[in-house]
Amino acid sequence: xxxxxxxxxxxxxxxxxDRYAYLIELGKALPAMDDADxxxxxxxxxxxxxxxxxxxxxxxxxxxxxxxDAFIVxxxxxxxxxxxxxxxxxxxxxxxxxxxxxxxxxxxxLSPTRRNGFFSMVARVKAEASRLRETx
Amino acid sequence: xxxxxxxxxxxxxxMSLTAHGKPLVFLDSAASxxxxxxxxxxxxxxxxTSYANVHRGLYELSERAxxxxxxxxxxxxxxxxxxxxxxxxxxxxxxxxxxTVAFSWGAxxxxxxxxxxxxQAEHHSNIVPWQLxxxxxxxxxxxxxxxxxxxxxxxxxxxxLSDKTKLVAVMHVSNVLGSVFPVKAITAAAHKAGAAVLIDxxxxxxxxxxxxxxxxxxxxAFSGHKLYGxxxxxxxxxxxxxxxKTNPFRGGGDMIRSVSFEKSEWADIPARFEAGTPPIVxxxxxxxxxxxxxxxxxxxxxxxxxELCAALQDGVLSVGGxxxxxxxxxxxxxxSFVSDFAHPxxxxxxxxxxxxxVRTGHHCAQPLHERFGISVSVRASLGVYNTLEDIEKLVxxxxxxxxxxx
Numbered sequence: 289x290x291x292x293x294x295x296x297x298x299x300x301x302x303x304x305x306d307r308y309a310y311l312i313e314l315g316k317a318l319p320a321m322d323d324a325d326x327x328x329x330x331x332x333x334x335x336x337x338x339x340x341x342x343x344x345x346x347x348x349x350x351x352x353x354x355x356x357d358a359f360i361v362x363x364x365x366x367x368x369x370x371x372x373x374x375x376x377x378x379x380x381x382x383x384x385x386x387x388x389x390x391x392x393x394x395x396x397x398l399s400p401t402r403r404n405g406f407f408s409m410v411a412r413v414k415a416e417a418s419r420l421r422e423t424x
Numbered sequence: 425x426x427x428x429x430x431x432x433x434x435x436x437x438x439m440s441l442t443a444h445g446k447p448l449v450f451l452d453s454a455a456s457x458x459x460x461x462x463x464x465x466x467x468x469x470x471x472x473t474s475y476a477n478v479h480r481g482l483y484e485l486s487e488r489a490x491x492x493x494x495x496x497x498x499x500x501x502x503x504x505x506x507x508x509x510x511x512x513x514x515x516x517x518x519x520x521x522x523x524t525v526a527f528s529w530g531a532x533x534x535x536x537x538x539x540x541x542x543x544q545a546e547h548h549s550n551i552v553p554w555q556l557x558x559x560x561x562x563x564x565x566x567x568x569x570x571x572x573x574x575x576x577x578x579x580x581x582x583x584x585l586s587d588k589t590k591l592v593a594v595m596h597v598s599n600v601l602g603s604v605f606p607v608k609a610i611t612a613a614a615h616k617a618g619a620a621v622l623i624d625x626x627x628x629x630x631x632x633x634x635x636x637x638x639x640x641x642x643x644x645a646f647s648g649h650k651l652y653g654x655x656x657x658x659x660x661x662x663x664x665x666x667x668x669k670t671n672p673f674r675g676g677g678d679m680i681r682s683v684s685f686e687k688s689e690w691a692d693i694p695a696r697f698e699a700g701t702p703p704i705v706x707x708x709x710x711x712x713x714x715x716x717x718x719x720x721x722x723x724x725x726x727x728x729x730x731e732l733c734a735a736l737q738d739g740v741l742s743v744g745g746x747x748x749x750x751x752x753x754x755x756x757x758x759x760s761f762v763s764d765f766a767h768p769x770x771x772x773x774x775x776x777x778x779x780x781x782v783r784t785g786h787h788c789a790q791p792l793h794e795r796f797g798i799s800v801s802v803r804a805s806l807g808v809y810n811t812l813e814d815i816e817k818l819v820x821x822x823x824x825x826x827x828x829x830x
Contacts, residue, residue: 304444304777305824312770312828336784336800337769358767359829 291371291388298392307393308360315362318369321355332405332412337361339405343416348376348424350417354409364397364406372413377424380417385410426728427720433809435460435716446779449814454599454627454758454805455783457652459713466712467654467705478704479678479695493704496711497694503714503722504644505635506661513660513667513694514707518626519549521645521660522593524697525622526553527673529643529666530591533620536562538590541619543568543576543605544795545598548788550624554593568594570795574601574750581610585617592621596628596644600789600803601750602733602758604632611641620666626650629659631729631757631806633722642666648706652808653713657706660697667693674699720808729757729806732815736804739819745826749796758805760787766829768802774828775802778821 289297301307325342332339337358344351352373354365371388372380389395397406433439438458441448450458476486478493494509501509515521530553534540540554544567554565568581576594585592592614597604607628611621622643628634629646636644641663648657662670672679672690676699681689690696717725736759740746749760763771772784783803786793793799804818 308774308777309828336772337767338799356767358769360770360773361767 289370294367294370295391311363311367311394312359313363314366315356315359315364318355318362318366319353321353326355332409337405339365339409341409341412343413345420348378349374350377350380350413350420352413352416356405361406364394365409367392367394368406368410368413377417377421381414381421427724427808429728429809429811432460432720433811435462436809437461437464439809443779443781444777449778449780449817451804451806451810451814451818452781452783453630453807453810454650454787454803456649456655457630457807458809459652459654460716462716463653463709463712467709470705470708475705477701489704492708492711493702496707496714499711499714499718500659503718504629504659504661505637507637508664510693511636511661511664511667513662513697514702515645515658515660515697516656516703517649517658518624518645518647519658521643521658522550522622522624523553524660524673525593525643525645525662526557528697529620529662529670530554530557531561531673532671534561534563534590537588538563539566539584539586539588540564541566541568541581541584541589541592541594541614543594544570545574545576545601545603545605545789545792546593546595547599547624547626548790550593550595550622551791563590564588567791570598570601570603570792571752573752574598574603575752576603576605576610578606578609582613585613585619587618589614589617589619592619593624594622595624595626596634597626597631597756597758598750598789598792599627599758600760600787600792600801601752602627602755602760603750603752604628604754604756607641608639611639615640627757632726636661636663648710648713651710651713652716653710654706656703657710659710662693662697664693667697672696672699676700678702717808725808726756728808730755732806732810732812733757733759735812736806736815736818739815740804740822743819743822743826745830746822749798749801758803760801760803762798762801763825763829766825768800770829771802771822771825774825775818775821778817778824780818780821782818 326340330340339356341354356362436458474488476489478490497512498509500512569577614621621641623641625644625646630650644661649655679699745764746761768784
């Protein structure tokens with residue numbers, strides 16, 4: 289699924305309950321991460337649920353995968369993967385994730401005060417893309 | 425005994441707020457309580473009519489401020505039935521109160537070979553100060569377990585007490601389990617062994633009538649903001665006989681009798697422990713918060729909350745798929761739970777959409793969560809303004825959670 293499909297799917301949803309139900313569905317469909325990858329280094333700071341993130345470089349592109357023990361956060365990770373994963377370093381650095389989430393009606397989750405680990409995850413992906421861009 | 429909750433609710437501006445377009449259901453008072461108009465108005469009036477630094481000026485305004493500040497001390501004394509108002513030290517909060525005991529009394533009396541007894545249920549604020557002090561002094565920390573139901577294991581405690589025990593520091597009411605610990609019996613047993621006693625009363629003074637002379641403890645700590653007062657103010661009760669022999673650990677203005685570069689002499693208690701300009705307006709606000717709950721009556725508060733707490737626990741369990749952490753028969757004010765099918769964060773995010781405020785996390789009690797084999801939980805906690813309707817809304821929302829995730 290690409291981002292425009294995701295926007296379409298969300299546009300058919302009415303109200304928070306449907307949006308959350310869909311987000312939870314996306315979360316449940318997110319493939320589980322290998323336990324071997326759930327290392328302290330891959331753990332993203334977040335007060336309430338545990339969030340892990342692994343990243344892989346392929347040429348000038350950055351692929352990443354995430355997982356959380358909370359379904360809604362898994363759903364948010366799934367959305368973020370659709371938006372960012374596999375894009376070029378430049379694209380990732382330039383992407384306005386907040387605007388994307390705004391279009392889906394999920395922007396509140398990007399607030400640094402939400403303490404769901406998700407804000408740190410976006411920051412970490414962007415920082416990695418920015419670092420890798422310098423190596424090109 | 426009971427009171428009119430509608431009248432109480434009308435006193436709290438936050439009770440008419442909405443969240444996500446729904447009437448706010450505030451079930452997070454154990455973290456911090458909302459404030460009644462009486463407290464807010466009193467603080468504003470004080471700033472406008474009586475504000476100056478305390479204990480310093482000879483002018484009328486300063487005397488008015490000092491009088492109000494000291495009146496609050498007396499109100500707090502009456503509220504917890506301390507023998508003398510000099511036993512009431514104003515701090516910045518319960519955390520500060522406990523640290524004050526650790527780094528004044530503790531630094532003076534604890535050394536290698538000594539033992540400090542804590543309970544497994546303690547808030548980090550009653551664990552970490554002792555670990556910090558242990559690094560300097562080298563004493564041993566012993567931990568009293570809690571039962572599967574969340575009760576203080578008194579038999580284990582008695583076995584732990586010895587002539588090495590110098591301090592027993594335990595909570596009055598668990599902020600996670602809601603269990604009421606038998607602090608009077610704990611104190612008696614500690615004193616018999618020759619140990620001093622500190623009670624963390626954050627969830628005690630807020631939910632139950634407390635009586636320092638009845639409990640007999642040496643120190644009792646609580647926060648103003650959980651008692652419908654402002655943030656930045658707390659109380660450290662210290663039994664006069666103990667406090668008078670305790671050295672200060674914070675130096676500054678107002679805590680000295682005389683200062684020279686050779687030697688300074690400490691002021692009498694409680695000023696000895698209130699270095700610098702204190703949180704004056706917050707202390708006045710706390711005095712009014714104490715007035716407010718005293719007018720309702722702490723016995724009435726405790727009686728009503730006991731019924732609500734039982735209804736809350738039954739309600740959570742009635743949904744199915746939720747497990748309550750801490751099912752002691754004697755509980756006050758809080759119900760923590762986890763679910764088979766959703767993470768506490770998932771639960772809290774759905775409840776938030778329904779306008780329901782609960783706490784999610786380890787509630788600053790990681791060792792306790794570990795003891796129950798979990799890392800985080802959801803906690804619903806009660807205040808004077810909560811109703812059966814609030815609990816019904818929570819239960820309805822938990823049914824929704826179940827539909828979402830189960």
